[in-house]
Amino acid sequence: MKLSKDNYLKARDFILTNARMIERRLFQFHFENDGPQGVSHAVYAYRNSDGGFGHGMEPDTASPESQPLFSIMALETLDEIGCLTKEIILDDFMPYFESITTEKGGIPWMLRPKSNYPCEEHFKTVKEWAALSTTAPLLGILEKHKIDIPWMKKAEQFVWSEFDRIQDKHVFCYLCVPRWLTFLTNTRSKEKANKRINSLKKWILADGVICKDPSDDGWGLYEKPHSLNYANTPKSILSSIFSENTIESDLQALIKKQKEDGRWDTWYGISEGTKLEWAGIQTLSTLKTLKNYSKIER
Numbered sequence: 633m634k635l636s637k638d639n640y641l642k643a644r645d646f647i648l649t650n651a652r653m654i655e656r657r658l659f660q661f662h663f664e665n666d667g668p669q670g671v672s673h674a675v676y677a678y679r680n681s682d683g684g685f686g687h688g689m690e691p692d693t694a695s696p697e698s699q700p701l702f703s704i705m706a707l708e709t710l711d712e713i714g715c716l717t718k719e720i721i722l723d724d725f726m727p728y729f730e731s732i733t734t735e736k737g738g739i740p741w742m743l744r745p746k747s748n749y750p751c752e753e754h755f756k757t758v759k760e761w762a763a764l765s766t767t768a769p770l771l772g773i774l775e776k777h778k779i780d781i782p783w784m785k786k787a788e789q790f791v792w793s794e795f796d797r798i799q800d801k802h803v804f805c806y807l808c809v810p811r812w813l814t815f816l817t818n819t820r821s822k823e824k825a826n827k828r829i830n831s832l833k834k835w836i837l838a839d840g841v842i843c844k845d846p847s848d849d850g851w852g853l854y855e856k857p858h859s860l861n862y863a864n865t866p867k868s869i870l871s872s873i874f875s876e877n878t879i880e881s882d883l884q885a886l887i888k889k890q891k892e893d894g895r896w897d898t899w900y901g902i903s904e905g906t907k908l909e910w911a912g913i914q915t916l917s918t919l920k921t922l923k924n925y926s927k928i929e930r
Contacts, residue, residue, distance in 0.1 A: 635887050635922050637929045642894030643915050650895070651912025652691075653677070654709070659916055661713055662923070668713035675706050683728035691906040691913075693751035700732055700739045700766045704811075711773055718777055729770060730783055737786030738762025738794070739770065750902055764794040765808045772814030791815060795828055800835035805854065806861030809836070813869060833873045836862060846885035853898055858882045864917075865924035883927055886918060 635643075647659045654674040660666035678685045684698025685706040693699075707725055710716045732739050741763035745755060768791050774784055795812075802808045809832065816825040816832075835841070843856035850856040859882045863871040871879070891897055896918040901907030922928050 633884055633887060634926075635890070635928045639887075639890055639894070640919070640928050640930070643890065643896075643919055644894070646894035647912055647915055650908045651916065652909050654689075655909075655912045655916045658709070658713075659919070662916075662920060668715050671713045672710060672715050675709050678702065678706060679724075682731070683724065684732075688906075691909040692900065692902060693745070693749065693755050694902075695745055695747060695749035695751060697743070697745060697747060697749075698728065699742050700729070700763075701742055703728060704766050704769055707773060708769065708814075711776075716773070716777060718779055721774065721777060721779060722781070726781070726783070733783065733787070734760075734762040736762045737788075737790040738764070738767035739787075741766050752902055762790055762794075764791060764798065765802070765805075765811050767791055767794075768815035769811040772811075772816070772818040775815070775818040775820065788819075788821075792821075792824065800831075800838070803832065803835045803838075804841050804857060806857040807854075809862060809870075817869060829869065833870065836870065837873055846882075846889070850899070852886070852889070853900075858885075860886060860921050864921040867924075879925075883922070883925055886922070887927065890918075 644659065644663070648656055651659070654671070657666070657670040657674045661668060661671050675685075678687045678689045680686055680696070680698045682698050684700070685702040686698045687696045688694050689699075689702035689705050703725065707716070707721070710720070729739055732743070734740065739762060740758075740760045742755060742758040743760055744758055745751060767787055771784060771787055771791060774781070812832070813829070816829055819825050841857070843851050843858055845851060846858075848856060852858050852861060859874040859878050862868065863874055863879065865871070886896075889896055894915070895911040896914045898907075898910045898914050900910040919928070
């Protein structure tokens with residue numbers, strides 16, 4: 633079974649009438665042959681004068697303050713659409729990242745809010761120490777674009793030590809693992825990277841990591857990942873750990889999860905508006921996965 637043309641159009645209409653501008657422009661880029669410029673403009677709308685990105689680039693906060701995670705998200709999005717150059721990375725991103733680098737050599741996941749804007753509670757108590765989930769993808773993108781700057785040396789030492797420290801912790805987070813892989817697939821330390829990738833594969837398949845019940849309301853969301861969260865394309869480095877039957881079964885379950893109004897939903901959101909924004913993010917992500925597996929009737 634494929635996502636029918638009618639249901640695809642419902643998903644398109646949901647995104648175009650409810651999602652943020654950045655998801656709408658990404659939809660047009662991936663599905664309507666639009667160029668990358670509109671996405672790039674939407675990304676830079678979140679940029680602050682300090683060079684970081686804020687303004688709720690992840691809808692769990694309404695704060696305009698720059699955040700490391702949001703700046704990584706901006707970098708990843710520009711990379712996704714093929715807009716990154718060495719000059720953009722070094723001029724538009726690295727000054728901010730270097731300004732928030734900790735003594736350990738990495739950058740934090742989030743910084744504690746300095747202003748009183750609505751946000752999820754976990755943002756208010758965030759630990760401001762260096763994090764693998766932000767430092768690793770930054771390093772990976774620097775390596776991918778053949779950049780070599782002094783900042784990278786200590787950052788790489790931090791990343792390898794952090795891999796050793798956390799081991800299989802956070803492997804359930806389908807947002808963290810791809811960011812680790814950005815580094816592991818681009819680093820020049822191939823032998824160490826291959827060992828870590830093999831460990832990742834083993835940990836993902838451990839009991840209790842994959843949610844095998846599609847009827848669970850949290851299936852495919854944070855802490856309850858399915859196979860497609862790790863292998864959202866047949867070309868994924870993690871695809872080989874799942875059988876064809878598992879991938880196909882999860883694709884069918886994903887198609888059936890679509891709501892009547894066209895969305896794929898989440899339980900995230902601090903308001904009715906941000907719940908729609910999260911649904912827009914989830915719907916776009918789902919459509920991209922279905923497209924990668926040729927599961928959309930066009």
